[in-house]
Amino acid sequence: MDRILPLEAAYYALLQRYLLAPQDAEIAREQVLIDATELAKTSLADGPAIDQMYELHRRAQSALADAWHGAPGGSAQHLGREKLVRGDAQALLLALLLPHELAQRAHHEHRWRREHETLVAMFEQTEALIVVLDPDGQCDDVNPAYCQATGWTRRQAVEGAAAWAPPPPCEQTQSLRRVLACRDGRELTVQWSVSPILDRQGGLLNLVCIGRDIGRQQRINESLRENDKLRAVATLAGGIAHDFNNLLGSINGLAELCELEAAPGSRQARNLGRIRQAGDRAAALVRQMLDFSRQTPPALQHMAVSEWLAHAEGLLRAPLPHQQVFGLQVLQDSVVDIDLVQMEQVLLNIVRNAAQAIGPRSGRVSIEADRGRPLAPPRPAGVAADTGAAPAEWVRLRIRDDGPGMPPDVLDKIFEPFFTTKPVGQGTGLGLAAVHGIVSSHGGVIEVSSVPGQGSCFSIFLPCVAPTA
Numbered sequence: 001m002d003r004i005l006p007l008e009a010a011y012y013a014l015l016q017r018y019l020l021a022p023q024d025a026e027i028a029r030e031q032v033l034i035d036a037t038e039l040a041k042t043s044l045a046d047g048p049a050i051d052q053m054y055e056l057h058r059r060a061q062s063a064l065a066d067a068w069h070g071a072p073g074g075s076a077q078h079l080g081r082e083k084l085v086r087g088d089a090q091a092l093l094l095a096l097l098l099p100h101e102l103a104q105r106a107h108h109e110h111r112w113r114r115e116h117e118t119l120v121a122m123f124e125q126t127e128a129l130i131v132v133l134d135p136d137g138q139c140d141d142v143n144p145a146y147c148q149a150t151g152w153t154r155r156q157a158v159e160g161a162a163a164w165a166p167p168p169p170c171e172q173t174q175s176l177r178r179v180l181a182c183r184d185g186r187e188l189t190v191q192w193s194v195s196p197i198l199d200r201q202g203g204l205l206n207l208v209c210i211g212r213d214i215g216r217q218q219r220i221n222e223s224l225r226e227n228d229k230l231r232a233v234a235t236l237a238g239g240i241a242h243d244f245n246n247l248l249g250s251i252n253g254l255a256e257l258c259e260l261e262a263a264p265g266s267r268q269a270r271n272l273g274r275i276r277q278a279g280d281r282a283a284a285l286v287r288q289m290l291d292f293s294r295q296t297p298p299a300l301q302h303m304a305v306s307e308w309l310a311h312a313e314g315l316l317r318a319p320l321p322h323q324q325v326f327g328l329q330v331l332q333d334s335v336v337d338i339d340l341v342q343m344e345q346v347l348l349n350i351v352r353n354a355a356q357a358i359g360p361r362s363g364r365v366s367i368e369a370d371r372g373r374p375l376a377p378p379r380p381a382g383v384a385a386d387t388g389a390a391p392a393e394w395v396r397l398r399i400r401d402d403g404p405g406m407p408p409d410v411l412d413k414i415f416e417p418f419f420t421t422k423p424v425g426q427g428t429g430l431g432l433a434a435v436h437g438i439v440s441s442h443g444g445v446i447e448v449s450s451v452p453g454q455g456s457c458f459s460i461f462l463p464c465v466a467p468t469a
Contacts, residue, residue: 010039011096012060018092019064019080033095040099048104050097057093129190129211131161135204149213151183172196177214189215220375245283252279298339298441302465305369305395306330312344319352320365326351327366334371334395336462342438349431350399350458357403357456365401372396374445374461391443391463399458406450414448 018032040053065084071077083089123130123143130143139161147157160181173195180188190211197206255275262269309328317326347367354365373394406414415436439446443463450456 007039007043007056008059008063011036011056012063014039015057015060015064015089015092016080018089019083020076029091033091036092036095037098040096044099044103048100048107050100050104053096053100054093057089057096061089129209129213131192131209131211133161133207133209135206137207140206146211149182149188150180156183178211187215188213189218216375248279248283252276252283255279298342298438300337300339300442302335303338303340304333304335305397306333308336308338308340308343309367309369311340312347315344316347316351316367319348320355321360323360323362324355324358325362325364327364329366329368331368331370333369334393334464335466336395337465338442338462339438343442346435346438346460347397347399349435353431354399354401354403354456358401359403363402365399368398368400370396370398371464372459372461374459375447393464394461395464397460397462399460400455402455405452405454405456407452411448411450415446 014032014036018029018036021028021032043049043052061084065081068077068081068084071081126143127145129146129149131146132140132142134140139158142154142157142161144154147154150157152160173193176192176194178190178192180190182188191214192209192211194207194209196204197208199205255272259269259272259276262272309330313328316328320326351365351367358365371393414432416433436446439460439462445461447459447461448456449459
């Protein structure tokens with residue numbers, strides 16, 4: 001109101017000029033209207049103020065009516081007061097309001113444009129899956145995150161969303177879980193929050209569905225539980241292995257002493273030899289258990305992945321029969337801290353298993369090195385999963401084979417100690433368990449994917465380190 005007060009005198013004079021202008025003085029009245037519009041522009045510094053302009057006009061009218069009260073009949077003031085009573089000053093009020101009306105419209109358009117751009121950016125850039133439905137439950141649009149997660153184009157996704165969309169009407173926010181079919185045959189388990197968007201009268205305009213892929217989180221949780229279980233089993237295996245190793249030392253030592261005293265070729269010598277051989281096999285099993293538990297820290301050294309694989313290539317080709325092809329490719333080189341002997345054992349175990357899975361037929365085993373991120377980064381025992389201590393960069397080694405693959409029930413157990421699909425006497429079930437223990441002791445992660453009839457892929461992730469100068 002304080003900013004209106006200086007305008008009152010100027011507008012009072014304009015109103016007086018407008019009402020006192022002769023009836024045939026159109027140009028004079030037009031000029032007054034222009035002057036009123038220009039006067040209104042000077043009050044736009046704080047933005048549109050339509051209510052204040054109405055108040056300015058009312059106060060000027062009231063003041064002028066009081067001033068002309070009792071004017072002689074037939075005088076210009078008396079005629080002007082009659083015009084004021086008839087509302088002839090309405091045109092002047094409209095001229096005063098025009099700049100503020102235009103400024104308010106521009107303000108609303110700018111605000112609408114900013115809010116629209118913000119909503120579009122949120123719709124386009126958010127990682128959440130968003131689907132917009134009309135009141136009949138038909139899909140109007142999906143956001144890019146939905147297309148990226150499912151592999152469908154926007155048009156295909158819009159046409160296919162009706163298969164899972166909630167049936168209308170939806171009068172309040174509801175939560176539902178749906179399985180989405182992806183373009184590559186995968187399935188996504190998505191938790192949706194479906195909210196109605198209402199107009200001012202309470203009518204339903206749209207349904208907005210915001211979803212998140214809970215299947216991925218479930219896989220991460222399962223991976224973390226598996227790591228915790230293997231860590232507990234590894235601790236137990238390490239303790240048993242040390243005690244068992246002490247017992248084996250006594251058994252093998254006494255067997256060797258007795259074998260020296262037995263007559264060569266006698267039945268006693270043969271039995272003692274069998275005892276010593278069984279003790280050697282048991283000692284080998286103990287070593288595998290210790291490898292699985294990794295109770296001794298690895299002897300780490302800085303090494304480029306290309307150098308590591310070049311050093312191991314000859315060793316990895318050895319277990320492959322002539323009909324199987326071995327491939328090695330470094331797509332992106334990096335530097336890692338590894339115990340070379342232990343990590344060569346990891347690769348050798350996996351390559352040997354791949355060769356045995358392919359069997360006597362021709363096939364291919366390949367190793368490919370690049371960068372990637374594991375599904376669930378490792379964490380030390382007792383450290384929360386959300387500490388944010390995971391490395392920024394990871395080396396990824398993918399060991400692929402075109403063997404028969406593994407069914408899901410086998411895939412879930414391959415890292416469990418003493419689990420094996422090989423015939424009795426041909427496998428201890430500790431090879432992949434030891435692989436898991438070694439990779440974990442390096443701060444790494446091992447993941448496996450396999451489809452029956454399409455081969456298997458073991459992915460080893462190791463933290464990158466900065467190369468030494």
